[in-house]
Amino acid sequence: MTPLSVAASPARASLIANSHLRCEALGIDPVRGADEALAGRPELALALQRNERLCSHAAPVMEMLFEQIVDSQSMVLLTDAAGTVLHAIGDSAFLSRAARVTLQPGANWSEAAQGTNAIGTALIEEVPTLIHADEHYVRSNRFLTCSAAPILDPRGNILGVLDVSGDQRGYHQHTMALVKMSARMIENHWLADDHRQALRLHFHPRPEFIGTLVEGIVAVSPDGRILGANRGALELTGLSGAALRAHTLSTLMGVEIGALVDRFRHPLGQPLAVTLPDGRRFHLQPRFNWPVWTASSLASAATERSADATSSALPTPLDRADLDSPVADLPSRPAPRTAPSQAPGLQALHSGDPQIATVVDKIRRVMDRDIPILLLGETGTGKEVFARAIHQDSRRARQPFVAVNCASIPETLIEAELFGYEEGAFTGARRRGAVGKIVQAHGGTLFLDEIGDMPLSLQAHLLRVLQERQVMPLGGSRSIPVDVSVVCATHRNLREMIQAQTFREDLYYRLNGLALKLPPLRERSDLPTLVERLLGQLAPENTPRLSGPVRRLFQHCSWPGNVRQLHNVLRTACVMAGPGQEVLPEHLPDDFVEEARQAMQAAGQRLIAAEEPQIASSGITPPSVPLHALAHQTIRQAVAQCDGNISLAARRLGVSRNTVYRALRNTSD
Structure with missing residues (x-):
C-alpha cells in the first residue's frame, strides 16, 4: 500500500x-530527552506481575494486530497505566532500531520521560492519539510514527495503552483504525471477564452490527442495575460511565429484566427494539451466562439488593462466582462488591447526632494517611455504611471496595476466600484456581467485617500479609504484591478476646490505628432524621408519613437490631400503608409493636423506681396518670426546676440526657 501523508486536523494540532x-x-x-533509565529485570517483572491480567487479555489481540502490519517496519506495544512498556512484538530489524531509543519492554514512555509521543500523550488526553515524525518532542524519536489508543476498564479507568510504532516513511492511514479496534477488543474481553456471571446486553441502532466491535455492551445485575459498559455503549448512548451506572435497565431502556429473561428463553429470539429516554432507538440482544432465572428468583434478588443498598450492614455472603476466577486475574480486577457510583460519602452520614459528627470528624483527620480504622459497635449500627463512605471519600474511590464478612464464611473456606488458591491446592479446588479477596482489593479498600470471628489460626497469616503487603495463594509458589487500605469492624470486645487468647494482640495493634465506636440507635438523637431518610429511599415519589402513635413507639423502642431493624420495619410499613399514606401502628409488624410497647412500659417502671428518692427529696409530686406519662411528666418537672438545664436534670434524675430529650420530644407530639 502506498504511504500517505499525515494531515493534522485542528483538534489534533491543538493536542500536539x-x-x-x-x-x-x-x-x-x-x-x-529526559535521560530515563531502562527498568531492570526485577522492576519489569513486578510490572508484569501487577498487569498479568492485562497482558493475558492483550497478547492474542497483539498477535492478530501484528499479522495485519507484518513486514511494514513496525511493532506492536502494550504499556501499563504509567506508560511502562510491558510487551512488544514486531519485525526483528525494526525492533533493533527501536531499542536504540529504548522503545522496548521496561522503558517508560510517559510524556515526562519521552516528551510528546503517542503513548504518553494518549495517557494524558485519554483519547486515541497519532504522533507523526517531527511532531515528537524529542528529536531522536522523530523517525517514528506512533498510533496509540488507551485501554479502559468497564468503569472508565485507564488500564494501559496499545500502540503501533513504525518508521514514519511507512505510515498507513488504516493503522490507527486497527489500533482502536484492537483496544476495543481487549476492553470487551475485560468486560466479559469482569461480569461472567452477569447478564450482558449487546445493542446497536442496526441489528446487523450486533456482535461486531462497534456494538454497545452493558453488564446488568439480577435486579437490573447497570454494572459496567464498554466504550461502544458510552458512545452510542451519549452517557458517561458514571451516568450509565446510575441507571437501571428499566430507566435506561424501558424494559424490566424479568420480561427480558422471559422473551429470550429461546436461544433464537430476535433482537428487541428499545428506546432510550432521549428518544434514541436500539436493537437489543442479551447474552445469558447462567441458568435462566425464574420470575420469583428475580424478585427475590431485587428485594435483597434494595435492602443491601439502604440497610446498615447486612452480612456478606460467600460469592461463589469469584472462586471460578483464575489466580492469574491480577490486582486490578474490580471487586464483586464494589461500591456503586452513587454511594454516599461521609458528609451524607451527618444527621444531627453529635456522636456521629465526632466519628466523622475523626475519620476525616486520618483519611488517606495509611492509618487502619477499626469500627466498633453493635450489629446493625452501620459499620459497613461507614466503611463504604470512607472509601468513597478517599483517594482510592475509583478502585475496588471489597467487603469480607469473616463470620459468614465457613472456617474451612475463609483462608481460600481471603488469600486465593492455585489449581489443585486442595480437594474440590476449581480447575484454574481463584483470586483471593485481598488481591481483588489491590489499589482500593479491604473491609474486614466481624474481624473478631476470624479463626485464630488465620490471624497470623493475615498479620503477615498486612505487614509485608504480599499475598501467597494456597498452593502457590510466588507472592503477589498488594496495596490496600484496611478498614475492620466488629461487635465483639477484642481486648477481652486478647485476654482469653482468642485474638492475637499483635494483629489487634496492627488493625487498631484509630478505633471508633458507633453508637447504638437507642443512644442516638437523630432518629427522626434517619426515619425521614429511609422513608425517602424506600418510597421516593410518594413518601408515607408516620402517625403520632407510631412516632412514640419508635422513640421508646430499644432497637436491638439498630439501623437494620429500623430499615426493615419501615420497609414493611411502606408496603402496608401504601404510597403517600399515614403509617399507623397496625401497619407495623406485630412483634415489633408488642416489643416496643413492652419496652415503653418497662422503661417507665425503671425510671419511676430510679427517680423515687430524688422526687421525694425534691418535693415533686407526680399526678395519678398512666405509667409512661408519669415518667414524662416527672422528667419535664425536673427540667423546669433546673431552669432548662438538661444535663443537670439528667444528673438529678439519674438518667441519660438522651432519655430526657426523648421525653421532651414526646411532649411536643
Whole structure:
C-alpha cells in the first residue's frame, strides 16, 4: 500500500501543541530527552506481575494486530497505566532500531520521560492519539510514527495503552483504525471477564452490527442495575460511565429484566427494539451466562439488593462466582462488591447526632494517611455504611471496595476466600484456581467485617500479609504484591478476646490505628432524621408519613437490631400503608409493636423506681396518670426546676440526657 501523508486536523494540532507546552514546562531537553533509565529485570517483572491480567487479555489481540502490519517496519506495544512498556512484538530489524531509543519492554514512555509521543500523550488526553515524525518532542524519536489508543476498564479507568510504532516513511492511514479496534477488543474481553456471571446486553441502532466491535455492551445485575459498559455503549448512548451506572435497565431502556429473561428463553429470539429516554432507538440482544432465572428468583434478588443498598450492614455472603476466577486475574480486577457510583460519602452520614459528627470528624483527620480504622459497635449500627463512605471519600474511590464478612464464611473456606488458591491446592479446588479477596482489593479498600470471628489460626497469616503487603495463594509458589487500605469492624470486645487468647494482640495493634465506636440507635438523637431518610429511599415519589402513635413507639423502642431493624420495619410499613399514606401502628409488624410497647412500659417502671428518692427529696409530686406519662411528666418537672438545664436534670434524675430529650420530644407530639 502506498504511504500517505499525515494531515493534522485542528483538534489534533491543538493536542500536539498543548503536549509540547507541557514538555517545555517539564524542562525536557528536545535533544537529549529526559535521560530515563531502562527498568531492570526485577522492576519489569513486578510490572508484569501487577498487569498479568492485562497482558493475558492483550497478547492474542497483539498477535492478530501484528499479522495485519507484518513486514511494514513496525511493532506492536502494550504499556501499563504509567506508560511502562510491558510487551512488544514486531519485525526483528525494526525492533533493533527501536531499542536504540529504548522503545522496548521496561522503558517508560510517559510524556515526562519521552516528551510528546503517542503513548504518553494518549495517557494524558485519554483519547486515541497519532504522533507523526517531527511532531515528537524529542528529536531522536522523530523517525517514528506512533498510533496509540488507551485501554479502559468497564468503569472508565485507564488500564494501559496499545500502540503501533513504525518508521514514519511507512505510515498507513488504516493503522490507527486497527489500533482502536484492537483496544476495543481487549476492553470487551475485560468486560466479559469482569461480569461472567452477569447478564450482558449487546445493542446497536442496526441489528446487523450486533456482535461486531462497534456494538454497545452493558453488564446488568439480577435486579437490573447497570454494572459496567464498554466504550461502544458510552458512545452510542451519549452517557458517561458514571451516568450509565446510575441507571437501571428499566430507566435506561424501558424494559424490566424479568420480561427480558422471559422473551429470550429461546436461544433464537430476535433482537428487541428499545428506546432510550432521549428518544434514541436500539436493537437489543442479551447474552445469558447462567441458568435462566425464574420470575420469583428475580424478585427475590431485587428485594435483597434494595435492602443491601439502604440497610446498615447486612452480612456478606460467600460469592461463589469469584472462586471460578483464575489466580492469574491480577490486582486490578474490580471487586464483586464494589461500591456503586452513587454511594454516599461521609458528609451524607451527618444527621444531627453529635456522636456521629465526632466519628466523622475523626475519620476525616486520618483519611488517606495509611492509618487502619477499626469500627466498633453493635450489629446493625452501620459499620459497613461507614466503611463504604470512607472509601468513597478517599483517594482510592475509583478502585475496588471489597467487603469480607469473616463470620459468614465457613472456617474451612475463609483462608481460600481471603488469600486465593492455585489449581489443585486442595480437594474440590476449581480447575484454574481463584483470586483471593485481598488481591481483588489491590489499589482500593479491604473491609474486614466481624474481624473478631476470624479463626485464630488465620490471624497470623493475615498479620503477615498486612505487614509485608504480599499475598501467597494456597498452593502457590510466588507472592503477589498488594496495596490496600484496611478498614475492620466488629461487635465483639477484642481486648477481652486478647485476654482469653482468642485474638492475637499483635494483629489487634496492627488493625487498631484509630478505633471508633458507633453508637447504638437507642443512644442516638437523630432518629427522626434517619426515619425521614429511609422513608425517602424506600418510597421516593410518594413518601408515607408516620402517625403520632407510631412516632412514640419508635422513640421508646430499644432497637436491638439498630439501623437494620429500623430499615426493615419501615420497609414493611411502606408496603402496608401504601404510597403517600399515614403509617399507623397496625401497619407495623406485630412483634415489633408488642416489643416496643413492652419496652415503653418497662422503661417507665425503671425510671419511676430510679427517680423515687430524688422526687421525694425534691418535693415533686407526680399526678395519678398512666405509667409512661408519669415518667414524662416527672422528667419535664425536673427540667423546669433546673431552669432548662438538661444535663443537670439528667444528673438529678439519674438518667441519660438522651432519655430526657426523648421525653421532651414526646411532649411536643
